Amino acid sequence: xxxxxxxILLSGGIDSATTLYIAKQQGYHLxxxxxxxxxxxxxxxxxxxxxxxxxxxxYQCLSINIPWSRSALTDSRIPxxxxxxxxxxxxxxxxxxxxxxxxxxxxxxxxxxxNAKAVFIGAHxxxxxxxxxxxxxxxxxxxAAIRRGLKVASIKIVAPLLRKxxxxxxxxxxxxxxxxxxxxxxxxxRRRPCGRCDSCYFRARAFSELGIKDPxxxx
Amino acid sequence: xxxxxxxILLSGGIDSATTLYIAKQQGYHLxxxxxxxxxxxxxxxxxxxxxxxxxxxxYQCLSINIPWSRSALTDSRIPxxxxxxxxxxxxxxxxxxxxxxxxxxxxxxxxxxxNAKAVFIGAHxxxxxxxxxxxxxxxxxxxAAIRRGLKVASIKIVAPLLRKxxxxxxxxxxxxxxxxxxxxxxxxxRRRPCGRCDSCYFRARAFSELGIKDPxxxx
Numbered sequence: 154x155x156x157x158x159x160x161i162l163l164s165g166g167i168d169s170a171t172t173l174y175i176a177k178q179q180g181y182h183l184x185x186x187x188x189x190x191x192x193x194x195x196x197x198x199x200x201x202x203x204x205x206x207x208x209x210x211x212y213q214c215l216s217i218n219i220p221w222s223r224s225a226l227t228d229s230r231i232p233x234x235x236x237x238x239x240x241x242x243x244x245x246x247x248x249x250x251x252x253x254x255x256x257x258x259x260x261x262x263x264x265x266x267x268n269a270k271a272v273f274i275g276a277h278x279x280x281x282x283x284x285x286x287x288x289x290x291x292x293x294x295x296x297a298a299i300r301r302g303l304k305v306a307s308i309k310i311v312a313p314l315l316r317k318x319x320x321x322x323x324x325x326x327x328x329x330x331x332x333x334x335x336x337x338x339x340x341x342x343r344r345r346p347c348g349r350c351d352s353c354y355f356r357a358r359a360f361s362e363l364g365i366k367d368p369x370x371x372x
Numbered sequence: 373x374x375x376x377x378x379x380i381l382l383s384g385g386i387d388s389a390t391t392l393y394i395a396k397q398q399g400y401h402l403x404x405x406x407x408x409x410x411x412x413x414x415x416x417x418x419x420x421x422x423x424x425x426x427x428x429x430x431y432q433c434l435s436i437n438i439p440w441s442r443s444a445l446t447d448s449r450i451p452x453x454x455x456x457x458x459x460x461x462x463x464x465x466x467x468x469x470x471x472x473x474x475x476x477x478x479x480x481x482x483x484x485x486x487n488a489k490a491v492f493i494g495a496h497x498x499x500x501x502x503x504x505x506x507x508x509x510x511x512x513x514x515x516a517a518i519r520r521g522l523k524v525a526s527i528k529i530v531a532p533l534l535r536k537x538x539x540x541x542x543x544x545x546x547x548x549x550x551x552x553x554x555x556x557x558x559x560x561x562r563r564r565p566c567g568r569c570d571s572c573y574f575r576a577r578a579f580s581e582l583g584i585k586d587p588x589x590x591x
Contacts, residue, residue: 213439213440215437216437217436217437218434218435218436219478219481219482220432221432221481221482221485221486222481222485223485244523248523250481250484250485250522250523251477251478251480251481251484251518251521251522252481253521254477254480254481254517254518254521254522255474255477255478255481257477258470258473258474258476258477259438259470259474261470261473262438262440262441262469262470262471262473262474263438263440265469265470266440266441266442266469267440285520285521285522285523286521286522288520288521290520291517291520291521294513294516294517294519294520294521295517295521297513297516297517298473298510298513298514298516298517299470299473300513301504301507301509301510301513302470302472302473302504302505302507302510302513302514303469303470303473303504303505304463304467304469304504
């Protein structure tokens with residue numbers, strides 16, 4: 154019998170999908186939170202729902218309103234970084250101010266309300282190291298904050314991919330049979346992956362390093 | 373010329389209204405965030421807007437969805453505490469899981485996006501000491517988390533009422549000409565204050581201790 158409950162932040166990309174399957178393997182009975190925040194690549198929301206269905210878990214899809222956001226992910230007038238290493242030059246234009254802070258806040262509230270023990274997040278420091286709210290030091294500090302700010306002090310933030318590269322993430326996911334063909338990574342908001350944005354670049358490079366074809370491209 | 377920008381979490385009650393006027397006096401050019409979270413006492417939203425107008429500041433009203441919330445503030449089937457010291461017996465039924473964590477997350481995102489230096493919150497440890505997300509140790513830890521999770525590490529969480537009693541808060545506010553007649557405290561969701569819930573009790577007691585009539589009751 155599954156007894157450990159968990160909440161997973163599910164975006165529809167490779168990282169959160171892999172995190173979901175890792176948490177499932179650890180015996181967690183999961184509920185997913187999927188966020189619609191007026192991202193241009195809304196296709197990831199359908200991908201997240203599809204992955205939740207494949208994994209046989211329930212989800213809540215929440216629309217959140219951050220009208221002040223000035224990010225290439227939410228404003229088509231701001232160019233997407235295409236130089237394939239945007240994070241190395243500081244915080245990229247795809248940064249959405251406070252996004253993981255907001256997502257995690259909802260997730261811990263949800264977790265507390267359903268008596269879940271853990272909140273899973275697919276954050277990792279490689280590839281997108283430019284995002285401050287993906288860093289271990291942020292996650293540790295946020296953990297400390299919720300320990301003091303919630304009724305249930307024991308809820309854990311779990312980021313199993315934190316120090317893995319995209320290649321290692323996909324290798325782990327393939328073993329766990331993550332349905333990568335249903336994941337969506339491209340930031341451009343088009344029907345097909347643009348192949349040029351950071352997110353497409355890191356995805357393609359990881360599959361190439363593993364010597365396998367991206368199942369998304371085979372659909 | 374006002375140059376310091378700030379964000380204020382405005383609920384329509386005495387505490388946040390007083391905090392607003394304190395921040396104004398400190399020279400902050402403020403923007404308010406008002407949240408609609410399906411609270412039964414929606415009248416506080418109109419109160420918050422009125423106070424923002426009186427203070428001459430702009431506001432954003434955000435609807436947020438926390439469908440899992442099991443609180444007497446959002447579910448009329450859960451009784452409001454009427455024993456006038458609910459917080460002394462543990463966390464009261466009016467607790468909304470993660471509410472200040474969510475509110476502050478939006479506020480710091482907003483602050484970062486408009487180059488504001490501070491986020492003001494009317495939290496205090498007296499009267500409602502049952503809420504874990506009003507405690508100084510939570511606010512300190514949240515401050516540490518956003519220092520690591522935001523692009524602008526210097527945004528400050530400011531809670532000027534933290535250790536003041538309701539009586540001291542109102543005394544300060546009267547000096548600053550806070551329009552208390554437009555504030556709203558009652559949790560019951562009725563047209564007139566119920567006079568029985570915790571929030572009515574602490575408000576009435578503070579005005580009584582100051583030997584003055586609550587201007588809300590004179591309207």
